[in-house]
Amino acid sequence: MNELDNKKxxxxxxxxxxxRHFLHMSLFTITAAGLTATHLVPSASASAEEVANPPxxxxxxxxxxxxxxxxxxxxxxxxxxxxxxxxxNDVADEYxxxxxxxYEITENNQVRVDSPNGAIKSFDQNRTDxxxxxxxxxxxxxxxxxxxxxxxxxxxxxxxATFTAPDGVVLVDRKxxxxxxxxxxxxxxxxxxxxxxxxxxxKCTLCYHRITKGLDPACHQACPVHARVxxxxxxxxxxxxxxxxxxxxxxxxxxxxTNPKCYYVGLDQEVS
Numbered sequence: 001m002n003e004l005d006n007k008k009x010x011x012x013x014x015x016x017x018x019x020r021h022f023l024h025m026s027l028f029t030i031t032a033a034g035l036t037a038t039h040l041v042p043s044a045s046a047s048a049e050e051v052a053n054p055p056x057x058x059x060x061x062x063x064x065x066x067x068x069x070x071x072x073x074x075x076x077x078x079x080x081x082x083x084x085x086x087x088x089n090d091v092a093d094e095y096x097x098x099x100x101x102x103y104e105i106t107e108n109n110q111v112r113v114d115s116p117n118g119a120i121k122s123f124d125q126n127r128t129d130x131x132x133x134x135x136x137x138x139x140x141x142x143x144x145x146x147x148x149x150x151x152x153x154x155x156x157x158x159x160x161a162t163f164t165a166p167d168g169v170v171l172v173d174r175k176x177x178x179x180x181x182x183x184x185x186x187x188x189x190x191x192x193x194x195x196x197x198x199x200x201x202x203k204c205t206l207c208y209h210r211i212t213k214g215l216d217p218a219c220h221q222a223c224p225v226h227a228r229v230x231x232x233x234x235x236x237x238x239x240x241x242x243x244x245x246x247x248x249x250x251x252x253x254x255x256x257x258t259n260p261k262c263y264y265v266g267l268d269q270e271v272s
Contacts, residue, residue, distance in 0.1 A: 058214075059212045059213070059214075061165070061166045061167045062166065062167075063232075063234060063235075064167040064168070064232050064234060065167060065168040065232065065233045065234045066147065066167055066168045066169050066206055066211065066230065066231070066232065066233070066261070067147070067168070067230070067231060067232075067233040067240055067261040067262070067263065068144070068146075068147065068206065068228070068229070068230050068231075068240075068261060068262045068263065069228070069229040069230075069231070069240050069243050069244070069249070069262075069263045069264075069265060070141070070142050070227060070228055070262065070263070070264050070265070071226075071227045071228075071229075071243075071247075071264075071265040071266060072139055072140065072141050072142075072227070072264060072265065072266045072267055072268070072271075073139075073265065073266035074225045074226065074227035075100065075139070075140040075141070075142055075225070075227040076140065076224075076225055076227075077100055077102060077119060077122055077123050077140035078122050078224065079100060079118075079119045079120050079121060079122045080222045080223060080224055081098055081100070081142060081218075081219035081220075081222055081223055081228060082096060082098060082099055082100060082118050082119055082120045082219075083120055083222070084218040084219055084221065084222035085097050085098045085204075085218055085219050086120065087218070088207060088210075088218035089205075089207070089218070091202070092193075092195050092196055092197055092202070094117075095193045095195070095196075095202070096118040096120075097144065097145070097191075097202070097203060097204040097205075098118075098142060098143065098144040098204055098219050099115050099118035099119060099142070099143055099144075100115060100118070100119035100140050100141065100142045100143070101113055101114070101115045101119075101140070101141045101142075101143060102114050102115065102119070102123050102138065102139075102140055102141075103138065103139055103140070103141060103268065103270055103271060104135045104137070104138045105135070105136055105137040105138070105270060106132040106133040106134060106135055106136060107133035107134050107135075107136050108131075108132050108133040110132040110133070111270045112132070119140075123140075139268065141264075141267070141271050142219075142227065142228060143189065143190075143191070143252075144191060144204040144219070144262065145170060145187075145189065145191040145192070145203045145204035145205075145206075145262075146189050146191070146251075146252070146258070146260030146261060146262040147168060147169055147170045147204075147206065147260070147261045147262065148170065148258040148259055148260045148261065149168070149258075149259035149260075149261060150257060150258050150259045151164065151170050151258060152183075152186040152187060152188065152258060153170065153183035153186050153187050153192065154170065154183075155186070156182045156183060156185075156186045157182060157183055158178075158180060158182065159176055159177070159178055160173075160176070161173040161174075161176045161177035161178070161200075161201070162177075162183050162201065165208075168233075168261065169205060169206050169208055169211075170203075170205075171205055171208060172200065172201050172202065172203065172205075174198075174200045177200035177201050179194050179199040179200055179201065181194055181201075183201050184201065187203075188253050188256055188258065189252065189253065189260075191203050191204060206230055207219075211230065216230060217230050229243060233261070240263075243263075243265065244263060247265045248265070249263040249264055249265050249267070250263075250264050250267040251263065251264070252264065252267070252271065252272070253272070
């Protein structure tokens with residue numbers, strides 16, 4: 001067992017213990033409030049296991065540990081990834097599993113950030129504001145769920161509906177999600193939302209239904225400049241491992257200790 005395997009095993013065990021502890025405390029609180037806890041959970045773990053074990057016999061989960069790379073030096077803010085994600089995953093109107101932010105730094109050192117409708121229709125020309133001065137620098141930053149090794153969302157879910165699959169992808173068991181929104185509040189990356197049509201939590205799954213069949217996520221496939229790459233961190237020959245080996249990269253909000261697996265190449269210090 002290599003070092004990455006050991007780390008994966010230890011983090012998974014630690015995450016499970018934290019979630020069980022939180023589940024116990026949450027159900028105690030719910031019961032004290034006069035609700036019946038057994039109405040919320042009993043078979044959540046079984047259903048989660050079903051989701052974590054896709055019926056694709058050729059997919060060997062133990063050989064995968066998924067990560068994601070975004071190269072901000074390549075992104076052109078076209079919104080192709082956002083449109084592809086919407087179409088592939090039936091994302092609710094005005095909500096996004098992935099979106100693109102535009103950062104503009106003016107000559108007066110003002111930082112402006114916008115993402116009109118998630119950048120699904122790209123961006124207008126650079127904005128001008130006499131008080132802030134001309135734009136000296138501008139760039140685009142795609143964002144999505146970071147599929148953290150030590151995810152906050154899995155720890156706060158009171159019914160175990162949010163969990164980490166054995167291959168490192170953070171998923172939501174829709175059958176048992178009660179739409180409480182705890183995971184939405186806990187996520188430091190703003191990547192979760194409650195689907196207003198069906199009442200459950202939704203987020204990027206790296207197109208789990210695609211990657212377990214050997215296909216790329218829809219956003220990865222749609223990017224015209226190859227600024228987005230999903231891949232297997234356990235495979236030393238994978239493209240993602242080669243990028244991380246050859247390029248300098250950063251993590252967003254690394255100081256929080258969530259151990260995100262979304263790696264950004266060329267990320268500027270203004271990005272948060």
